[in-house]
Amino acid sequence: MTCAGPSPRRGAAQAVVTPVAGGLVASREGRIVFVGPVPAFESGVQAAPGAVVLDAARGTVIPGFVDPHTHVVYAGDRREELRRRLAGASYAEIASTGGGIVSTVRETREASEDALVESARRRLAEMLRCGTTTAEAKSGYGLETEAELKMLRAIRRLAADQPIDLVPTFLGAHEIPVEFRERRQAYLDLLVDEMIPAVVAGGLAEWCDVFCETGVYTPEESRLILEAGARGGLRPRIHADELAASGGSDVASAVGARSADHLLFVTPESANRMAASGVVATLLPAAAFYLKFGRFAPARMLIERGVAVALATDLNPGGGFTPSMPFVMTLACFAMGMTLEEALVGATLNAAYAIGRDTEVGSLEPGKLMDAVVVDGEVVDLIRVGAPAIRHVVKRGRVVASA
């Protein structure tokens, strides 16, 4: 399944996976030079002496997964909260006793940059074994200038010294820090006047993100922050309509964000505006699953209204307990009513578009990076949760993980 063709895929095109039966993919110096049937390769292309040959016999080759929404860099451990949630505690109850994002902020502020790099490196290695070859990574557990910069520097170091390509996002507006709860305007000023300029000056992020939600950032505040980021060259994306229809998707449409993420409560009217503005819906069903929300984003409604749908893990210390895009695809199919083909496009080409990497990755096409997953069997074997369906993971033409 090459997923080759134009991006993003909307409406009926969301299901176009462009299969090649009995095919072969060839690359040189990390970039794809040929995709097609074996006879066409043999008559037109010469394999270099000593070329690495991977036999995908009885298997399926698909593009490496792209995970366009992660909080992979953080300190601390909140698995105790998972146990409490399983015993019936709500998100609000856990937050009211010092848990939730606040506890991760405390630990991340105290952690050294080296410690952040080392803990995230282990998580990235797990993601790689699950087939992810490109991922977005956010700051947002510092919530003060130096701690946010520390997180972004950790992301930059990780991008340089492990196989997964990382796309950095500044999320200083992840929460209102506890010490600013009684004077939130002062924190907004800090974001706009100090943090964003420092991030831009350091060249540390490509995107600016905001958690727009009741009790966190209002739509008006979100818009101000995203516009300040955009003035510095940080492109906008947003956490939207996760806990209520709180206006985040409309902010995305208004500022021309590339992606609005979560969207459990997005309305049909807001979906129409997203379609008209070309905003991608990045859906994170594993977060809804582990947080026991009892509902999922309306993927079918979004697809029917012409919104391109991407999928992501939302890997994070609270509700993002899985590094696995195949598990996210499984939830997309069984909890959100997507077809297997729609889920595969959501986890590859549309995910690449959601983070502005669709000209480099997301499909198997000449000129793109040789990032691929060799599946044991067919694509459907990926959603046999727990079965080891991935035989090899290839990044820039090198085998970086094998069963």
Ligand SMILES: [Zn+2]
């Ligand atoms: Zn998030």
